[in-house]
Amino acid sequence: LLESSPGVAEVTFVEKEPAERHTIISWEQKNSCILPEDLKNFYLMTDGFQMTWSVKINDTPMPLGSMVINSVSKLCRLGGSSMYALPNAPTLADLEDDTDEEDNGGKPEKPHFDSRSLIFELDPCNGNGKVCLVYKHAKPVVSPDTEIWFLDRALYWHFLTKTFTAYYRLLITHLGLPQWQYAFTSYGVSPQAKQWFNMYKPITINTALLSEEADTFVNKLDPNKVFKSKNKTPVIKKKPSSQPAGSQKSQTSMTSSKTSSVSGNSSRK
Numbered sequence: 001l002l003e004s005s006p007g008v009a010e011v012t013f014v015e016k017e018p019a020e021r022h023t024i025i026s027w028e029q030k031n032s033c034i035l036p037e038d039l040k041n042f043y044l045m046t047d048g049f050q051m052t053w054s055v056k057i058n059d060t061p062m063p064l065g066s067m068v069i070n071s072v073s074k075l076c077r078l079g080g081s082s083m084y085a086l087p088n089a090p091t092l093a094d095l096e097d098d099t100d101e102e103d104n105g106g107k108p109e110k111p112h113f114d115s116r117s118l119i120f121e122l123d124p125c126n127g128n129g130k131v132c133l134v135y136k137h138a139k140p141v142v143s144p145d146t147e148i149w150f151l152d153r154a155l156y157w158h159f160l161t162k163t164f165t166a167y168y169r170l171l172i173t174h175l176g177l178p179q180w181q182y183a184f185t186s187y188g189v190s191p192q193a194k195q196w197f198n199m200y201k202p203i204t205i206n207t208a209l210l211s212e213e214a215d216t217f218v219n220k221l222d223p224n225k226v227f228k229s230k231n232k233t234p235v236i237k238k239k240p241s242s243q244p245a246g247s248q249k250s251q252t253s254m255t256s257s258k259t260s261s262v263s264g265n266s267s268r269k
Helices: 021-031 037-045 164-173 180-184 191-199 245-268
Strands: 008-013 049-057 060-069 118-123 129-135 147-152 157-161
Touching: 021 037, 037 164, 060 164, 129 180, 147 164, 147 180, 157 164, 157 180, 180 191
Parallel strands: none
Antiparallel strands: 008 049, 049 060, 060 118, 118 129, 129 147, 147 157
């Protein structure tokens, strides 16, 4: 499907050997939890997944799509304290607050960075966030129930799917487009990423993302109207008189009285 799309070049799929069963068992023992059955079967078929593709711009390939699922060895815990960290260095657990326990309005309970949850990184998302395998209840014992969540760059959680299989389908159907995980957040993908979505529309049930008008981000200002010169009629300003109105009236009355007196004198003569 990708190779037949216009402008797509260098579709690369990295084939990986299946993970050995003892590697999975040692990971489970190290992290004191059991991998979900569908993810375990996936690793027994291939130890991770990596597929990338580019687009040709001016005959130069530019990397665009990326689909990644970390191998078992890179399925590292998020938020765990490192032995190389400074004694008083802040950790992700310091972000926890009592306000997190408030009602989420019917939404799923968010994962915790502290010991209440176990979080493992499935996909680094090219630095745009992290897709994580989450064991939300780790006390008193780790619950086998897992979910797939997206942690954005602002360290806010967004629910994706309940199972790894459902997430794997989302990953494939979105073609690894940049920032596709943000389609499942309240603020959506960026305008730049949306342009790629409109060009290579993912096969997904999330049709609301593409149902907006095409000119949503188009500047609708008409420069011909904004910079149109208006023909204003010139306003002729009357030259203000140097004398006040009261003096003009007195001068007029004096002139009229002089005229009347002159005409009277001439009539007498």
